[in-house]
Amino acid sequence: MAMEDPDRKTEVVLLACGSFNPITNMHLRLFELAKDYLHETGKYKVIKGIISPVGDAYKKKGLISADHRVTMAKLATNNSDWVEVDDWESSQSEWLETVKVLRHHREKLSSPDPTISLQNALPLTKPGRKRKQEPNRHEPVKKKNQSPDGKNVPQVKLLCGSDVLESFGIPNLWKLEDITEIIQNYGLVCISRAGNNTQKFIYESDILWKYKNNIHLVEEWITNDISSTKIRRALRRGQSIRYLVPDVVRAYIEKNDLYSLESEDRNAGVTLAPLQKNASDSKN
Ligand SMILES: Nc1ncnc2c1ncn2[C@@H]1O[C@H](COP(=O)(O)OP(=O)(O)OP(=O)(O)O)[C@@H](O)[C@H]1O
Numbered sequence: 001m002a003m004e005d006p007d008r009k010t011e012v013v014l015l016a017c018g019s020f021n022p023i024t025n026m027h028l029r030l031f032e033l034a035k036d037y038l039h040e041t042g043k044y045k046v047i048k049g050i051i052s053p054v055g056d057a058y059k060k061k062g063l064i065s066a067d068h069r070v071t072m073a074k075l076a077t078n079n080s081d082w083v084e085v086d087d088w089e090s091s092q093s094e095w096l097e098t099v100k101v102l103r104h105h106r107e108k109l110s111s112p113d114p115t116i117s118l119q120n121a122l123p124l125t126k127p128g129r130k131r132k133q134e135p136n137r138h139e140p141v142k143k144k145n146q147s148p149d150g151k152n153v154p155q156v157k158l159l160c161g162s163d164v165l166e167s168f169g170i171p172n173l174w175k176l177e178d179i180t181e182i183i184q185n186y187g188l189v190c191i192s193r194a195g196n197n198t199q200k201f202i203y204e205s206d207i208l209w210k211y212k213n214n215i216h217l218v219e220e221w222i223t224n225d226i227s228s229t230k231i232r233r234a235l236r237r238g239q240s241i242r243y244l245v246p247d248v249v250r251a252y253i254e255k256n257d258l259y260s261l262e263s264e265d266r267n268a269g270v271t272l273a274p275l276q277k278n279a280s281d282s283k284n
Pocket residue numbers: 016017018019020021024026027030159160161162163164191192193194224225226227228229230
């Protein structure tokens with residue numbers, strides 16, 4: 001690695017992918033926890049957080065329309081000066097692997113021209129087309145991201161709860177090459193979640209162990225086991241969700257009567273898009 005000014009902090013953009021069905025206070029807390037943690041290392045400066053709700057084509061049971069989920073996430077982040085919502089992922093007609101969403105956001109950050117961000121098909125592991133000026137062609141593009149004009153661009157890291165990390169172990173859900181690209185070229189910030197033993201999970205996985213320096217595990221000391229599943233359950237039962245989701249989100253859910261027994265039945269019996277895709281890929 002080239003000489004770097006040790007005082008110069010690496011800029012980071014945190015990207016959270018998920019259903020956000022609906023967004024909860026805990027989703028918002030993830031960003032605050034991750035930012036505090038990264039700042040305390042003394043090495044990073046978090047400049048932005050992005051919430052990217054999954055598209056309807058994900059086909060998860062009980063998933064209501066992306067329109068509503070995006071709107072709620074926007075309402076919830078209206079008063080944040082650093083977390084925003086991006087609907088690029090949810091406006092694609094097909095479900096997208098998370099690595100493609102990461103690529104899109106890295107491209108977008110490194111490209112002065114916003115229209116270029118539409119191309120996200122190429123993995124950025126090798127210095128490719130728009131990366132002519134990589135200083136050292138044999139060095140993997142990870143520590144230092146550079147834009148076409150050689151300027152440093154922020155690192156994009158995936159922000160998730162430990163259940164997502166542990167889902168890497170579910171057969172057919174994630175491709176090994178995607179997991180590798182995510183942790184090798186982007187990095188993970190993972191917030192502990194009740195019931196998960198993430199250290200052990202990393203220890204038991206060869207690939208996670210290999211790149212463990214790129215996985216930041218954040219211990220959540222003020223534990224808070226809110227989940228969207230519990231919010232939807234409370235709503236179905238006519239129970240209050242006050243103080244569990246932002247009040248503007250609660251009002252929006254009530255006004256539009258979003259969650260019911262019927263909505264919970266959406267996609268019932270349908271195979272989750274990644275399982276469908278990876279199962280059919282492995283047959284070919
Ligand atoms: N209480 C929590 N602690 C840590 N991470 C969380 C928590 N709640 C949600 N997350 C994380 O937020 C991201 C988005 O998750 P998601 O939209 O699935 O929310 P969820 O609350 O897990 O919803 P559901 O119950 O529908 O699965 C994921 O990375 C998930 O791990």
